[in-house]
Amino acid sequence: MRTRVILIVVLIIVIILAAVFFVTQQGSTDSGSGGESTSQPRPTRVVDSATREPTPTPIPIVEVVVAVQDIPRGVEIQPNMIEVVAFPLDFLPQGTFSDLNTVVGRIARTDISREQLIQARQVVTGLFDLSESGSDAAAILEAGRVAISLPIDVITSVAYALQPGDSVDVLVSMLFVDVDQDYQTILPNDNQWLNFSVVEPPAGCADAQLSGDFCVPYYQISQGSVVTGNQFEVIPINTGRVTLGLPIIEIPQEEQRPRLVTQRTVKDARVIWVGEFPLDGRIFQAAATPTPRVTPSDSNSSSGGADVPPTDTPRPPRPEIITLGVTPQDAVILTYMAEARLPMTFALRSARAVGLPETQSVTLDYIMTNFGIQVPDRFSFAVEPAIRSIRQLSLGNEIALQADAQP
Numbered sequence: 001m002r003t004r005v006i007l008i009v010v011l012i013i014v015i016i017l018a019a020v021f022f023v024t025q026q027g028s029t030d031s032g033s034g035g036e037s038t039s040q041p042r043p044t045r046v047v048d049s050a051t052r053e054p055t056p057t058p059i060p061i062v063e064v065v066v067a068v069q070d071i072p073r074g075v076e077i078q079p080n081m082i083e084v085v086a087f088p089l090d091f092l093p094q095g096t097f098s099d100l101n102t103v104v105g106r107i108a109r110t111d112i113s114r115e116q117l118i119q120a121r122q123v124v125t126g127l128f129d130l131s132e133s134g135s136d137a138a139a140i141l142e143a144g145r146v147a148i149s150l151p152i153d154v155i156t157s158v159a160y161a162l163q164p165g166d167s168v169d170v171l172v173s174m175l176f177v178d179v180d181q182d183y184q185t186i187l188p189n190d191n192q193w194l195n196f197s198v199v200e201p202p203a204g205c206a207d208a209q210l211s212g213d214f215c216v217p218y219y220q221i222s223q224g225s226v227v228t229g230n231q232f233e234v235i236p237i238n239t240g241r242v243t244l245g246l247p248i249i250e251i252p253q254e255e256q257r258p259r260l261v262t263q264r265t266v267k268d269a270r271v272i273w274v275g276e277f278p279l280d281g282r283i284f285q286a287a288a289t290p291t292p293r294v295t296p297s298d299s300n301s302s303s304g305g306a307d308v309p310p311t312d313t314p315r316p317p318r319p320e321i322i323t324l325g326v327t328p329q330d331a332v333i334l335t336y337m338a339e340a341r342l343p344m345t346f347a348l349r350s351a352r353a354v355g356l357p358e359t360q361s362v363t364l365d366y367i368m369t370n371f372g373i374q375v376p377d378r379f380s381f382a383v384e385p386a387i388r389s390i391r392q393l394s395l396g397n398e399i400a401l402q403a404d405a406q407p
Contacts (some may be wrong), residue, residue, distance in 0.1 A: 038054055060089040063099040071112040073136060074282060079104050082118065085260030095120040110139055137272055145325040147272055148351065149335055152322045156345045160318060162271050164283075167349040168324070169356070170266040170334065172342050175258035186256055263361040266330045266351065275319035322346065351357070 064087040071081055082103055096117050097103050106123040120378055154160060162168065178187045273283060326334065337344060349356070360366065367373060 020223075022147040061086045061280050062089045062092060063087070063098045064092065065100060065103050067114055067116050067118060070114050071108045073108050073111050075108050076120075077103055077106050077108060077123065087117070089376070092118065093117065115400055130149040135277075136283040137277065137281065138342075141272065141325050142270065144327065145270070146331050147323050148327055149321050149323045150321060150332045150334060150338060152346065153320070154273075156343075157274075157322065158346065158348045160394060161348060162274055162276075162322060162346060164271055164273055166271040167353070168269050168271060168346040169264050169349065170269060170337075171262060171345040171347055172265050173262045173345075174335055174342055175260055176254050177258050188252060190257075236245065237334075259363070261361050261363045264347070264359045266326060266333060267356070269330065269346075271327050274322050276321060 065082050066085050067081060068083050069081055071077060079100065082100060082102060084098070096119055103118055103123065106125055109124045110122050110124065112118060112122055141147055152162075179185060180187055185216045277283065324334070334344075
């Protein structure tokens with residue numbers, strides 16, 4: 001009896017489901033029988049484009065050869081010096097390499113820094129090609145600049161602290177004297193004596209014996225002579241018979257004292273090299289392998305004797321010349337000052353300097369005025385022994401001013 005009831009319930013459920021399915025299918029058929037479109041598109045869900053995240057576009061990546069260590073000029077590139085890394089294609093410069101085998105065995109034409117992309121213009125296939133690339137100085141010289149060499153010493157080179165890559169300002173000192181404009185000789189000009197001629201005194205002057213009367217040689221200035229400054233003055237003298245003009249020549253007791261002035265001239269010159277260049281012009285070379293210094297051991301020393309001390313490596317001589325990279329006009333200025341034998345000092349600029357203020361010419365008047373130096377008064381007493389000189393730095397580069405100095 002119980003089983004029969006369960007079967008009846010299941011049968012009723014099946015009938016109900018079948019009826020629902022039939023009604024649904026019938027409704028779909030009726031909606032398409034009126035002459036309209038047989039199917040209606042289902043409503044599409046609209047998604048706001050502002051809220052939708054854009055799909056990222058992949059960046060094209062290529063492989064490129066880079067240096068994993070500093071490679072000096074002239075060194076043959078070995079496999080352990082380079083590697084291949086991924087690099088964005090959009091930022092890839094021209095002339096790069098993607099295969100290690102195309103770079104290994106080539107010679108660095110210029111200095112290649114670590115992590116730098118290796119380009120075709122930086123490498124050559126042989127030493128012959130390297131020799132045609134010019135000097136290293138020309139390779140590192142900035143565009144628009146030329147190189148010029150000047151002498152240096154321990155004072156002018158900041159105690160030999162200057163090194164390639166530094167920036168310096170050039171200070172120059174000059175001595176000024178007064179000269180004869182026509183003869184261009186230092187005053188007083190001895191040739192001015194030629195500007196005077198002796199004229200015989202008036203007749204009867206030699207017989208003058210009157211009290212207060214006297215005769216003097218009569219001088220006159222030659223016609224067309226040039227007299228500069230106050231080197232003479234004419235004093236009238238009354239002889240009782242005629243008034244004569246007697247020129248008085250003022251002759252100094254010492255040579256003219258030059259007037260010193262110092263000023264900064266060329267600014268921001270780049271140090272290219274200190275000392276003489278190698279004969280082949282190559283300043284970027286592989287570091288030489290140091291030779292070990294052998295110290296005699298106890299076993300090699302004579303019995304009972306002390307060890308022979310090792311021989312020290314000779315100290316290289318100090319450089320005597322410096323090469324600067326300057327503008328073409330500054331090169332002309334430096335050449336003029338060198339030809340004029342003007343003492344030049346190289347002031348080292350800070351590596352962090354972005355600009356320096358302008359300077360003023362320094363003279364004795366500038367020193368006295370700006371530092372409030374007063375000239376000491378004269379007294380009726382003095383110290384003994386007399387102070388006739390003060391301490392001066394002398395390194396054999398004393399500036400001598402001589403009118404008859406020969407080059």
